Amino acid sequence: xxxxxxxxxxxxxxxxxVTLLVALCIVTFVLLELSPIDPVTAYVGADTKVSAQxxxxxxxxxxxxxxxxxxxxxxxxxxxxxxxxxxxxxxxxVLEVIGEKFVSSIVLMMTxxxxxxxxxxxxxxxxxxxxxxxxxxxxxxxxxxxxxxxTFWLGIVFVMLFSVKLGWFPVAxxxxxxxxxxxxxxWDKVQHIxxxxxxxSILSVANICMHTREKVCEVMHSEYVLFxxxxxxxxxxxxxxHVIRNVSLPAITLQFLSFSELFGGAVFVEQVxxxxxxxxxxxxxxxxxxxxxLMGIVMISLLFVYTGNFIADLLYVWIDPRMKEG
Amino acid sequence: MRKKYTLFALGIRKKTxxxxxxxxxxxxxxxxxxxxxxxxxLMVDLEQTFSKPGMDHLFGSDWVGRDMLLRTLKGLSISMRxxxxxxxxxxxxxxxxxxxxPVFGGAADRCISWLIDFVLSVPHTxxxxxxxxxxxxxxxxxxxxxxxxxxxxxxRVIRAEVLQILHVEYTQLSRRFGKSKWYIxxxxxxxxxxxxxxxxxxxxxxxAILHEASITFLGFGLPAHEPAIGVILSESMKYLTxxxxxxxxxxxxxxVLLSLMVDxxxxxxxKLWNPNTAHD
Numbered sequence: 001x002x003x004x005x006x007x008x009x010x011x012x013x014x015x016x017x018v019t020l021l022v023a024l025c026i027v028t029f030v031l032l033e034l035s036p037i038d039p040v041t042a043y044v045g046a047d048t049k050v051s052a053q054x055x056x057x058x059x060x061x062x063x064x065x066x067x068x069x070x071x072x073x074x075x076x077x078x079x080x081x082x083x084x085x086x087x088x089x090x091x092x093x094v095l096e097v098i099g100e101k102f103v104s105s106i107v108l109m110m111t112x113x114x115x116x117x118x119x120x121x122x123x124x125x126x127x128x129x130x131x132x133x134x135x136x137x138x139x140x141x142x143x144x145x146x147x148x149x150x151t152f153w154l155g156i157v158f159v160m161l162f163s164v165k166l167g168w169f170p171v172a173x174x175x176x177x178x179x180x181x182x183x184x185x186x187w188d189k190v191q192h193i194x195x196x197x198x199x200x201s202i203l204s205v206a207n208i209c210m211h212t213r214e215k216v217c218e219v220m221h222s223e224y225v226l227f228x229x230x231x232x233x234x235x236x237x238x239x240x241x242h243v244i245r246n247v248s249l250p251a252i253t254l255q256f257l258s259f260s261e262l263f264g265g266a267v268f269v270e271q272v273x274x275x276x277x278x279x280x281x282x283x284x285x286x287x288x289x290x291x292x293x294l295m296g297i298v299m300i301s302l303l304f305v306y307t308g309n310f311i312a313d314l315l316y317v318w319i320d321p322r323m324k325e326g
Numbered sequence: 327m328r329k330k331y332t333l334f335a336l337g338i339r340k341k342t343x344x345x346x347x348x349x350x351x352x353x354x355x356x357x358x359x360x361x362x363x364x365x366x367x368l369m370v371d372l373e374q375t376f377s378k379p380g381m382d383h384l385f386g387s388d389w390v391g392r393d394m395l396l397r398t399l400k401g402l403s404i405s406m407r408x409x410x411x412x413x414x415x416x417x418x419x420x421x422x423x424x425x426x427x428p429v430f431g432g433a434a435d436r437c438i439s440w441l442i443d444f445v446l447s448v449p450h451t452x453x454x455x456x457x458x459x460x461x462x463x464x465x466x467x468x469x470x471x472x473x474x475x476x477x478x479x480x481x482r483v484i485r486a487e488v489l490q491i492l493h494v495e496y497t498q499l500s501r502r503f504g505k506s507k508w509y510i511x512x513x514x515x516x517x518x519x520x521x522x523x524x525x526x527x528x529x530x531x532x533x534a535i536l537h538e539a540s541i542t543f544l545g546f547g548l549p550a551h552e553p554a555i556g557v558i559l560s561e562s563m564k565y566l567t568x569x570x571x572x573x574x575x576x577x578x579x580x581x582v583l584l585s586l587m588v589d590x591x592x593x594x595x596x597k598l599w600n601p602n603t604a605h606d
Contacts, residue, residue, distance in 0.1 A: 020444055032456070035459040037459065148532055148582050150582075152559070156559065164566065264452070268543075298456065302447050
């Protein structure tokens with residue numbers, strides 16, 4: 001019985017993903033069609049030697065003189081078959097470029113994700129358990145300020161403070177300049193990723209911390225905690241046996257739901273730190289009018305966010321013992 | 327409770343009203359100041375390039391000697407106008423969808439829920455970049471982009487409220503009397519959602535100005551010759567390694583303070599409106 005409903009649930013989510021992806025394809029295509037970007041100019045760049053005749057040939061070669069609906073269909077059917085076109089600024093297949101950039105972005109995002117999850121969770125528990133104390137108040141003020149801080153500004157301030165002034169971290173890029181790929185050590189990579197990851201994580205701490213704190217306060221005021229206190233359970237034991245058990249699942253779920261903000265934040269962090277990942281590729285593709293790459297990135301971002309949401313939903317079904325019985 | 331001795335013996339509610347008023351006044355002042363700063367106040371003064379923050383230039387000066395304080399004020403004012411416009415538009419969309427969904431139910435409700443899922447399934451930054459590209463950048467692109475991405479949370483709030491009102495006796499009664507759906511929406515729903523709406527608009531505003539500055543910083547928003555905060559900060563990136571910290575620090579800090587302030591106004595209004603928390 002249970003397996004049946006789980007299968008149905010997965011099937012339903014997959015169908016929804018397909019509708020979202022198809023709609024996104026159409027919307028992205030229409031938006032880029034509306035934009036004043038000229039694909040031929042984007043391709044040849046600022047090269048003035050290309051004559052009008054050659055431009056026409058390029059346009060014809062790509063089928064740009066056809067009707068938008070026809071072009072959409074041609075593009076859409078090749079995307080379905082796994083051919084996402086060629087990026088105009090990298091001159092390589094879109095999927096290849098995205099794959100390469102995604103790997104370096106995912107390292108950055110996951111480091112930030114784990115850091116913010118752990119830090120936010122513990123800060124949330126501490127401030128919830130010590131409700132009304134100075135630590136609780138400080139944590140709340142801290143979160144409040146963080147929510148109102150733009151990621152890129154925090155990145156700029158960090159670079160100025162830690163890289164330029166104190167010289168603790170390198171200024172930019174994911175590897176040192178002028179070093180052969182094979183000679184880059186793991187330590188170099190760690191050093192280059194630490195500050196961007198820290199910037200990205202600090203801002204997402206606020207969300208998880210405030211949420212956890214609220215849940216902890218709720219648990220601490222519950223009758224079963226009152227009973228535990230009456231039984232003489234110590235504070236540590238209450239936290240271990242009652243608070244963490246009740247609070248961790250919502251926190252993990254929330255953390256999986258934050259993939260959208262994580263991706264958005266990565267765009268800014270990568271831009272400030274010149275970190276060569278998907279976020280920087282997005283900005284480059286947008287500024288230089290690389291439509292195939294931009295469309296590819298948009299779809300990847302949807303898949304990324306949707307995966308997060310899907311895992312969050314599954315966790316509820318799988319981990320929570322209350323859902324198993326129901 | 328411990329009695330506090332303060333200079334002005336104000337109650338908590340009065341204090342909240344007072345601080346809200348003060349913040350509102352400051353808000354209007356910054357916005358007006360930005361509008362009334364004339365272009366020639368931002369004169370190029372090549373003798374005072376990159377002067378550090380001091381008595382002459384409170385926030386320092388930039389690469390052609392323009393005063394950073396004036397540039398920041400002007401930038402904030404532009405951001406505020408964009409923020410106001412786009413949060414009002416997204417509030418209008420939220421009211422429309424939030425009422426239509428539950429009142430008409432069925433297919434309309436499902437469509438709107440799907441649309442919310444759709445907008446939330448792609449990172450906001452990416453959607454705003456795409457929309458801004460479609461509009462050819464500039465003011466229009468950024469306002470449309472922010473409005474298109476920020477209506478979802480408010481729509482959910484309003485939708486929940488409307489669903490609740492829909493099952494209350496007086497609306498049921500009204501329907502039995504043969505009143506139209508439009509009449510119910512206008513006479514029964516709308517007055518109830520006004521407080522939520524006002525608070526919602528105020529709370530969307532900080533997000534809107536932060537997104538505006540962020541997108542402009544990336545180069546998809548206002549053009550580089552506008553004195554926007556995003557432009558100032560992306561300019562400062564060029565001097566990042568040369569120790570000109572004031573170029574980025576003060577404008578960004580002002581942006582953070584502004585969005586904190588508006589957030590506070592929103593929370594205060596919510597507190598004042600809700601009888602359960604009005605005296606907390």
